[in-house]
Amino acid sequence: MSTTTAHKPNIKETADGLVRFNQIKPFTNVMFSGLFIILALMTFLPVLFVMIISISSEASVANNGYSFFPEELSLASYAYLWESRSYIGRAFLNSIGITVAGTLLGLVLTSTLGYSLSRPNFYFKPLYTIMIIIPMLFSGGLVARYMVNTQVYHLKNTYWSMILPGACSTFYVVIMRTFFQTTIPDSIIESGKIDGASQLRIFVQLVLPISLPVIATIGLFLTFNYWNAWYGAMLYVDSNHRTLYPLQYVLISIEKNASFMAMNEDHFMEGAMSLPTETMRMAIVMVVVLPIACSYPFFQRYFVGGLTVGAVKG
Amino acid sequence: MAFLRKSNVESLSLKGEAAIRRKRRRFTWDDFELTLLSLPTVLWFIAFCYIPMFGIVFAFKNYKYKPGKSFMYSLFVHSKWVGLKNFKFLFKSPDIMNIFRNTICYNLVFICIGVTVPVALAIMITQLRSRKLAKVCQTSVFLPHFLSWVVVSYFVYAFLSTDKGLINSIIVALGGERIMWYQEPKYWPYILIFMNTWKTFGYSMVVYMATITGIDNSLYESAVIDGASKWQQCKGITIPLLRPVISIMFIMNVGNIFASDFGLFFQVTRDSNSLINVTQTLDVYVHKALMQSNNYNYSSAVSLLQNTAGCILLLIANRVVKFIDPESGLF
Numbered sequence: 001m002s003t004t005t006a007h008k009p010n011i012k013e014t015a016d017g018l019v020r021f022n023q024i025k026p027f028t029n030v031m032f033s034g035l036f037i038i039l040a041l042m043t044f045l046p047v048l049f050v051m052i053i054s055i056s057s058e059a060s061v062a063n064n065g066y067s068f069f070p071e072e073l074s075l076a077s078y079a080y081l082w083e084s085r086s087y088i089g090r091a092f093l094n095s096i097g098i099t100v101a102g103t104l105l106g107l108v109l110t111s112t113l114g115y116s117l118s119r120p121n122f123y124f125k126p127l128y129t130i131m132i133i134i135p136m137l138f139s140g141g142l143v144a145r146y147m148v149n150t151q152v153y154h155l156k157n158t159y160w161s162m163i164l165p166g167a168c169s170t171f172y173v174v175i176m177r178t179f180f181q182t183t184i185p186d187s188i189i190e191s192g193k194i195d196g197a198s199q200l201r202i203f204v205q206l207v208l209p210i211s212l213p214v215i216a217t218i219g220l221f222l223t224f225n226y227w228n229a230w231y232g233a234m235l236y237v238d239s240n241h242r243t244l245y246p247l248q249y250v251l252i253s254i255e256k257n258a259s260f261m262a263m264n265e266d267h268f269m270e271g272a273m274s275l276p277t278e279t280m281r282m283a284i285v286m287v288v289v290l291p292i293a294c295s296y297p298f299f300q301r302y303f304v305g306g307l308t309v310g311a312v313k314g
Numbered sequence: 315m316a317f318l319r320k321s322n323v324e325s326l327s328l329k330g331e332a333a334i335r336r337k338r339r340r341f342t343w344d345d346f347e348l349t350l351l352s353l354p355t356v357l358w359f360i361a362f363c364y365i366p367m368f369g370i371v372f373a374f375k376n377y378k379y380k381p382g383k384s385f386m387y388s389l390f391v392h393s394k395w396v397g398l399k400n401f402k403f404l405f406k407s408p409d410i411m412n413i414f415r416n417t418i419c420y421n422l423v424f425i426c427i428g429v430t431v432p433v434a435l436a437i438m439i440t441q442l443r444s445r446k447l448a449k450v451c452q453t454s455v456f457l458p459h460f461l462s463w464v465v466v467s468y469f470v471y472a473f474l475s476t477d478k479g480l481i482n483s484i485i486v487a488l489g490g491e492r493i494m495w496y497q498e499p500k501y502w503p504y505i506l507i508f509m510n511t512w513k514t515f516g517y518s519m520v521v522y523m524a525t526i527t528g529i530d531n532s533l534y535e536s537a538v539i540d541g542a543s544k545w546q547q548c549k550g551i552t553i554p555l556l557r558p559v560i561s562i563m564f565i566m567n568v569g570n571i572f573a574s575d576f577g578l579f580f581q582v583t584r585d586s587n588s589l590i591n592v593t594q595t596l597d598v599y600v601h602k603a604l605m606q607s608n609n610y611n612y613s614s615a616v617s618l619l620q621n622t623a624g625c626i627l628l629l630i631a632n633r634v635v636k637f638i639d640p641e642s643g644l645f
Contacts, residue, residue, distance in 0.1 A: 022538045022547075024441045032438050033447055039435075040454035043516065046469040047457070049480070053472060065478035113355035116348040123345035128352070135363035137625050141617025142600050143610050144369015145362075151385030152365070168358050199347035228462035231576065235605070251464050255584070278478070285468045292460045297453050304524055 047293060054078070054282035061278050077279035081287070087242070088250065092287065094159075095246040099226040102163045106222040107215060109168040114176025115203050118184070132170045146235060157244060161236035166225060172218050179214035180207065217302045227292065247288050254281055372614035373400055400615040409594070417595040420506065421571045427511050429564060432518035437552055439519065440526050441544075452523065455516035463577025466513060470505070470582055496584055499592045506593065509582055510575070518563070525559050526552060561635045569628030572596060572620040596620050 024032070049068060053061065054077055056070035064071065081088050116122055117129065139145075145165070155161035184207055192202035208215070233249035245253065371389065376399075379385075380392040404410055442448040458466070473480050474495035482492045495501065529552065537547050574595035583593045596616055603613035 018535050018538055022534060022544075023443055024544060029441075029443045032442055033444065036435075036439060036442065036447065036451040040451040042512065043455050043457050046472070049472055050469060061478060065483045066472050066475065066480055067483065068480075109355045109358055113352045116352035119344075119348060121339065121344075122348050123339060123341050124349060124352075128356070131356070131359055135359065137628065138367065138621055139363065140366035140369040141614050141621060142597075143372050143604055143614035143617060144366040146604060147369060147372075147385060147389075147610070148366045153361070164358075165362055168355060168362075173355070193344075199344060200351055203351065224460055228460070228465075230462060230464050248462055248464050251468065252581070255467075282468065282472070285465055288465055289461065293457065296457065296460050300453060300456055300520075303456075304520055 047289060050282050050285050050289070054279055054286045056279055058277075058279055074279075077283040080280050081283050088247075088284065088287075090243055091245050091247045091250045094244065095227060095248070098159060098162050098229075098246055099223055101159075102167055102226040103219055103222040105163060106167040106172070107219055110172040110176050110218055111208070111211075111215070112203070113168075114173050115180055115207060117173070117177040118180035119189075132173055136170050149236065156236050157238065157241045158236075159244065162229065162232040162244075162246065163226075165232065166229060167222075172221065175218060176214060179211065184210065213302070220299050220302050224292070224296075227288075247284065251281070251284055251288065254284070369614065370618050372610055373618045374398070375611065376400075377610045396611075400611045401619075404612055404615050409599075412591060413594050413596055413599050416592065417572055417574050417597075420503075420510075420574065420595065421567070423507055424510055425564070425567045425571075427507070428514065428518060428567060429560060431511065432515050433522050433553075433556060433560065435515065436519045436522035436526055437548055440523060452516075452520060456520055457516070458513040459517040461513070463513075463575070463581045466509065467577075467581040467584065470509065471584070474505075496586045497588045499589050502583065502589050502592050506578060506582065510578055513578075522556060522559065525556055529555050557639065558641060561639065565628065565631045565635055568631035569624050571627060572624050574598070576601060 023029075049066070052068055052070060053066050055073050055075060056067070057072040057074035058076065060067075060071040113128070113132075117125055119125070122128075140148075149161060149165065150156040153164075155164065188206050188210075189202055192206050197205070228248060230246070230248035230252060233244070233246055234252065237244045237249070239253070242253075374395060374397060375389065375393040376396045377389060377393045380388045383392065439448050439452060471479070474482075476482060476492060476494050476496065479495070481495075486492060493501075495505075533551050534547055537551060542550065574597045576597045579593050579595045579598050580601065583589050586593075600613045600616050600620075603609040603616070
């Protein structure tokens with residue numbers, strides 16, 4: 001906290017004293033702490049709740065509804081997931097594949113344009129800058145996007161439909177550009193040029209190795225976006241191509257099927273009761289959420305870091 | 315996420331570019347290499363941002379697919395121009411005013427909450443005496459940002475399900491009647507506002523926190539020596555220094571006032587028909603017109619209105635903010 005130097009302890013003490021003097025009153029501190037503990041619980045408890053439901057037995061859910069304290073625990077839902085791995089497992093691999101491919105593609109697209117825009121004398125810099133601003137202000141809308149992607153590029157029912165449209169955005173390019181502009185010393189690029197390296201070589205061998213913070217930031221943005229994406233699958237993948245579904249969309253389609261079953265409850269009663277449908281859906285939610293919930297605390301500094309990287313004016 | 319997009323736009327200012335441009339330069343070998351390097355991304359922008367822009371002609375045509383011909387032929391040659399007829403029919407339909415009202419009202423509430431709550435919480439969390447507690451709470455409230463609306467809709471369902479949900483269990487245990495949550499429109503404005511706040515406040519709070527922790531501590535020290543109270547410090551130092559960030563967020567939100575989060579209004583409500591009066595927004599309408607009734611013309615007419623109005627509002631909001639405070643503003 002203190003910014004004073006170590007060899008002047010009296011000043012340091014004064015500064016510490018100031019900090020201590022400037023703290024909020026104990027009562028206010030207790031109030032604020034209480035508020036934040038409540039807020040933290042509010043965000044955390046739903047995840048815990050769904051996790052408890054997913055390990056409750058189907059019978060206790062049927063008798064008492066969803067509860068934080070189920071009568072009986074059971075891993076039947078996860079066992080059932082494992083049994084239906086030809087469908088669920090496939091969806092899991094789809095999600096991973098789309099996430100990895102999309103992130104890599106997105107990183108290539110954003111970093112190359114970001115680097116080009118960061119070169120102050122680049123011939124097309126003004127043109128490209130306008131080119132990336134306009135899509136922020138105006139777009140053709142959903143219908144146009146849908147028709148062009150399906151009728152012109154023929155992306156319907158392909159993995160590409162879930163990868164390509166989200167791979168790049170103005171925002172990512174600008175963060176990349178700002179980072180290259182502010183943290184890569186010109187002398188490094190000059191030295192590469194003097195040694196006769198091409199721009200591609202300078203970019204790959206000199207610039208990228210010292211740009212890991214921004215690569216990590218944009219990479220994580222892309223990773224979380226692709227992992228959480230479901231709208232692409234909803235638009236472009238129809239129900240005859242179930243093998244293409246990512247996990248997020250499996251959750252949506254299962255919800256539809258379950259409400260269909262509920263409508264025809266009389267006919268389905270016996271069949272539905274034998275399957276752990278209620279708890280199984282929550283188990284899929286956990287399969288989606290757990291990787292995020294376990295990893296984001298380690299990555300969140302990159303998200304905050306990305307802000308400061310991007311916030312520096314270029 | 316939303317904020318980041320905002321914070322960076324200012325650096326895109328075209329005025330700066332004009333200064334750099336000075337006079338036309340020759341096209342060097344370096345430029346050639348850089349052009350090649352950025353070519354894939356430029357092609358991406360053309361393919362996924364610019365070519366779909368021509369799709370706004372849908373709004374002025376009566377689109378008819380001609381079998382055996384390409385889509386472009388069907389759209390540009392085969393389909394008839396109908397002028398503003400699509401818009402006329404759109405405004406005759408009884409739902410549309412309701413849909414506009416929903417979109418705008420929800421967004422106004424979201425803007426008000428989105429500007430006040432995270433700023434207040436960010437100031438409060440930086441005041442906590444226990445750094446550890448602040449860190450844990452910050453991490454925890456950041457979580458919803460990383461979840462999709464599909465997942466969140468299951469969380470909501472776990473609480474609101476009519477026969478199994480926790481809230482109904484509690485109501486029954488207290489001797490009340492079960493509430494059919496997904497059939498009762500009167501609760502949903504509150505539920506949607508609550509869920510939107512729940513999902514977004516953590517991220518905005520972290521954004522403001524990053525700005526607050528970046529403020530030079532000596533400002534506060536000198537304020538304390540001058541005898542300023544906590545409240546005065548907050549009013550005199552923290553909020554003025556947060557103002558640029560707040561105004562950028564505000565401008566972008568105003569520009570998005572006709573847009574809505576499709577996941578929130580479609581997934582969280584489980585697309586329940588009884589709720590449609592209070593939950594249908596423009597994006598939901600556009601989606602349903604396209605995917606469920608294949609009405610390309612209405613759907614794109616709404617998109618076009620939404621886009622144009624949003625663009626104009628963004629420019630107006632930027633002007634207003636700049637008029638009040640020349641330092642803030644987007645561009």
